Amino acid sequence: MTALLSVSGLSRRFLGTDVLKDVGLELAEGELVTLVGRSGSGKSALLALLAGFDQPDRGSVRIADLPAGMPPPWSTMAVLPQSFGLLDELTLEENVASPMLFGGGRVTEAMARAGDLLGRLGIGDLTRRYPGEISIGQRQRVALARAVAGRPKVLLADEPTAHLDHATIDLAVRLLLDFVDEGSACLVATHDPTLTARAHRRLQLIDGRISEVQ
Numbered sequence: 001m002t003a004l005l006s007v008s009g010l011s012r013r014f015l016g017t018d019v020l021k022d023v024g025l026e027l028a029e030g031e032l033v034t035l036v037g038r039s040g041s042g043k044s045a046l047l048a049l050l051a052g053f054d055q056p057d058r059g060s061v062r063i064a065d066l067p068a069g070m071p072p073p074w075s076t077m078a079v080l081p082q083s084f085g086l087l088d089e090l091t092l093e094e095n096v097a098s099p100m101l102f103g104g105g106r107v108t109e110a111m112a113r114a115g116d117l118l119g120r121l122g123i124g125d126l127t128r129r130y131p132g133e134i135s136i137g138q139r140q141r142v143a144l145a146r147a148v149a150g151r152p153k154v155l156l157a158d159e160p161t162a163h164l165d166h167a168t169i170d171l172a173v174r175l176l177l178d179f180v181d182e183g184s185a186c187l188v189a190t191h192d193p194t195l196t197a198r199a200h201r202r203l204q205l206i207d208g209r210i211s212e213v214q
């Protein structure tokens with residue numbers, strides 16, 4: 001299996017506290033891996049380091065075949081933040097199509113894929129609405145659709161099912177599993193037991209250290 005993300009010896013200190021201590025992990029192509037840990041344990045801090053939004057005090061992050069430490073282009077790594085980051089002036093389908101269009105994709109194909117992804121998440125009837133006209137759980141689904149739309153090699157997702165009901169979580173998990181099956185890898189910080197149960201592997205953060213959940 002090809003390693004799409006390799007992390008070693010990652011440490012990060014905030015305000016005199018070692019939040020992450022010597023963290024190492026690998027994500028292989030085809031893997032959906034969850035990251036659990038108590039609130040404040042450092043999950044979002046770790047995702048920020050992996051995404052290149054923050055710099056470690058020690059350690060290295062290597063993404064796909066880029067040199068270690070090289071910030072990944074958005075077409076290689078996508079980030080789904082807790083705050084979604086949707087563009088309010090674009091319709092839902094335009095939001096989802098945007099990574100494909102920025103990557104040089106054809107408009108008709110990008111819009112068709114956007115509609116398909118939104119349909120798979122149960123909101124195919126809302127494609128022409130704007131983010132301000134839908135619920136928070138619907139916005140979360142749009143953000144998930146947009147995160148996978150450009151087929152990035154690595155997706156980092158922070159609590160992507162936090163606002164979803166049980167049936168909708170099932171749709172989201174299926175989408176993520178199909179996404180990694182097509183040659184990507186996904187690391188998900190989550191408190192969601194359904195998502196965790198269906199992941200290929202589970203990691204946990206305790207006292208700044210990462211370990212595999214057996």
Ligand SMILES: Nc1ncnc2c1ncn2[C@@H]1O[C@H](COP(=O)(O)OP(=O)(O)OP(=O)(O)O)[C@@H](O)[C@H]1O
Pocket residue numbers: 014015019037038039040041042043044045046
């Ligand atoms: N920029 C920062 N400056 C100072 N402290 C920070 C900063 N970012 C994170 N922290 C601290 O690092 C710790 C880990 O925060 P983080 O947001 O990664 O937790 P989390 O596991 O994602 O929590 P949750 O499940 O509640 O989202 C917390 O104690 C937090 O206060």
